[in-house]
Amino acid sequence: MRLFRLLCPVIGLLFAIQFNAHAQGYVIEKTTDKKVTPIAVDSSDSSTEALAKIAFNSHGAFRLVKPSSASAVIKLTPVGGNQCNVKVVSGNPAQVLFQDTATGDSANNATLRACDMAVKALTNAPGYFAGTIAFVADRTGGKEIWMGDVFFRTAKPVTSDKANAQRPYLTPDGRTLFYRSYMHRFSDVYKQDVASGRRTVFAKYKGTNAGGAVSPDGQNVALILSSPGNSELFIQDINQSRKPRRLTTNRYVEADPTWSPDGRRLIVTSDMAGGPQLYEIPSQGGVPSRLPTNISGYCAEANWNPVDASKIAFTANMGGGYEIALYEFGQGAAKALTSVSGNAMEPVWLNDGRHLIYTEEARGGATKLVILDSETGKRTVITPSNFGNASQAAFVY
Structure with a gap:
């Protein structure tokens, strides 16, 4: 479940070809x-x-x-x-x-x-096929973090404590995983070495600890901490050599941090305007500035394009459901990239800056991961049909 909904619930082509390889189903929309x-x-x-x-x-x-x-x-x-x-x-x-x-x-x-x-x-653009994904799955009876290749050939769980693990983030080199878990009943952020499985508590302050987005240089982690009294944006160096540095000071709810490609800015979701909207803030601190998406009263879960810093993908409430939308600096209102019968949410860009992975939720609640081409609208389900629920992807190459 996405952080902003947890903290603020009241504000809250033609045909398909089915491929079956090694008992895995991939639906391709032309x-x-x-x-x-x-x-x-x-x-x-x-x-x-x-x-x-x-x-x-x-x-x-x-x-x-x-x-x-x-x-x-x-x-x-x-x-x-x-x-x-x-x-x-x-x-x-x-x-x-x-x-x-x-x-x-x-x-x-x-x-x-x-x-x-x-x-x-x-x-003349990079491929994403050999990338690595981390995601949330409930195949083993509880919500755990899984990792593997984009096409689920090597997918396996990296947590197994049935503690409701959520929202994985990976360092740029893919060697370290950050995620949120309720292992000790409260929401804490954990840091885990992918190769050894060694895990340490990264953020365990009073109240809610969330976030974990790693800066492009791999040196800093964006956290959402409610220890000041409400959820605020903090920056912590990855080795925890000093105390977290606070970037926002207000009475509103912040969530869903994402870094700009150069690491100089972040975007967070905040309810400063009365409902969740996207705000940009310098990574060294400053006054948050609202992005004029002008598409919905609910805009959240932003993800900054790693190749084109003018593009932001995010989740927007539209027509009673959630869709993936695209905002481009200087181009006016945002536009919807999806139109699904259920919900499309939690977008993350791939390394080519063209494709995304997002979570698609059916009306019955089942979730699957989908690759979306932001240029043509082509959608490809990558979760095998017999795998179960998968959501909240992170990606590195």
């Missing part, structure tokens, strides 16, 4: 955007080809077709246990546009890294 490039994927190894097709089908810039109809063919050849050769060819006779070998920590990871190389060669 787009009519004319900028989509028809490509084909080819490999002598069936599992490599299947994974690559799932990956490319999630990317809004591509459409899988037969080789005879493709503008480019991505040829993948596994090499040993953790390498994959990738070759991008085009034309008749075929000409090699790009060729390289990717090394990963497994055969699947090498395949995804090879596919990311092909994305870079074809679009």
Whole structure:
């Protein structure tokens, strides 16, 4: 459950193709955007080809077709246990546009890294396929933090205490995890080493402790602490060598911190205007400034684009439900990126600055993670159909 709702509840294309690989379901919604490039994927190894097709089908810039109809063919050849050769060819006779070998920590990871190389060669933008996600799942009976690859091939729990873990954040190198938990009945923020599983309490002050968003340089953590009497924004250095530094001092509720790509600014949700809206504040302190989203009386859960600092994705209440919206500095009112039958919420940008992962909630309450292409509107469900509920994603590459 999102922090602002916990603290302030009263203010609160055409057709689909189903892919089934290793008992995992991925629903791909087609787009009519004319900028989509028809490509084909080819490999002598069936599992490599299947994974690559799932990956490319999630990317809004591509459409899988037969080789005879493709503008480019991505040829993948596994090499040993953790390498994959990738070759991008085009034309008749075929000409090699790009060729390289990717090394990963497994055969699947090498395949995804090879596919990311092909994305870079074809679009001049980074691929996100080999990224890592952390998220909340209740598959083991309680809300726990899970981690794995974007396509759930390696997903596994990293907490197992049934203490209602929430809202994971990862350091830029993916080695450290921050999250909120009720392990001792109260809301505290924990810091956990991903490799060893070693966990320490990072914020355990009187009242509510939340947040955990890590600065782009990996040196500071944005926290929401209610120890002053109401929820305020604080900055704590990651090694806790000094006391948290307070950035807001008011009688309102702050929540959902997110950092600008250069680490000089943050955006938080606050009810200064009577309902939750987005406010920008310098990371060294200053007067919060409201973002003129002008789209809804409820705007929360902002996430700053890591590539284009002019773009902010957030959750907006629209038409009785929640949708993912996009605000661009200097471009007027925000616009909705989704239109779902249930709720779309908790957006997080991927490393290409084009795609996001968000939580989609059905009217019955079931949740799943979805990749959204902010340019074409293409949506791809990445949570396997037999996995159970998944929400609150974090992403690093």
